[in-house]
Amino acid sequence: MIRIVSAEPLSDCRLKITFNDGVSGIFPVEPGRRGGVFLKLLDAKVFNAVTINPDFGCMEWPGGIDLCPDTMHQDMTGSESEAELHSFAALREDEKSESPSSLTSRKAGRRSKPSTRRLSAEPAVRAPISIHEET
Secondary structure: OOOEEEEEEEOOOEEEEEEOOOOEEEEEOOHHHHOHHHHHHHOHHHHOOOEEOOOOOOEEEOOOEEEOHHHHHHHHHOOOOHHHHHHHHHHHHHHHHOOHHHHHHHHOOOOOOOOOOOOOOOOOOOOOOOOOOOO
């Protein structure tokens, strides 16, 4: 399980991070892009109040704002998390063990590849919507 073992707030809403597997680097939090509660982190006092949750190894700020260490690690390394790799391997094993007829009928209503969508506590990023009134 990936956990953050050290973190230091830097300027421009960035964090100097070290994970329990030795990976370290600079992580841009980008509160403006994340939106919602993350906008509170634009205040340097709030951003600098960051701590590491000792139970989950995640980044936390006052007000219940947090970031998932698995997602941060993946963003910094570009690799899949251990949990995702194991879940994909389990999916492949399940499909191998099914009979060809049940596999064909089950696949008829779904995509042929497993989803690579990441799950995290981070909010979805949505493009701004502009409304133009006609005159």
